[in-house]
Amino acid sequence: MKTLPILLSCWLLLSSCGNNSQPAADTAATTTPDKPAPAKAASKPTILFFGNSITAGLGVDPEQAFPALVGQKIDSAGLGYMVVNAGLSGETTAGGRSRVGWVLRKPVAVFVLELGGNDGLRGLPLTDTRRNLQAIIDTVRQLSPQAKIVLAGMQIPPNLGADYAAQFKQLYGELAQKNKLTLIPFLLEGVGGVAKFNQRDGIHPTPEGHRLVARTVWAVLQPLLRQPMAQAQ
Incomplete structure (x- = not known):
């Protein structure tokens, strides 16, 4: 059985309607209209993947993107979490900073932050990238104070200079250490720069590439x- 990430709009709708509301007509594909699964799903602790086109799964089917694959692993392990994919193609850290408050209208248990790649590819000032990521982290801490934050590290090719690429890579570790976050050192480990795991653009993973990302x-x-639920929420 395929497990799709819950649609962000449906998740927020369910969280705002309460138990007396009618089921939404466009609930996620893992539920059926004649069963109370949406209400049960809404009561589960949520893992929110907040990122750009890598998280959104640009160029692959939704169930092939790594958040959905992680959701399958969660289900197979019998862990009671709901996965929400809040990836947005083309998102920069500035864009993420502007929309994170809207996304966090409902508290989450785990917040996976995957942003910065588009900043690096565009050569944006690293001070701005760092400031925006810090602002996102601060907003999560304010709106969902018990959430565990996982920061997905990224790397870029040295097209804009070796120093820029090295500093870009380093800022993720520094932010994780400063804020005591859980760090994924490099989200695209074994995928980035490997042609067979990327689409023709050389940036976005293929379905096989997403399987490797999900494993990472x-x-x-x-x-x-x-961890005990009291610590994970």
């Missing part, structure tokens, strides 16, 4: 999810 994320996320 799961290696970091699984221990966090197995």
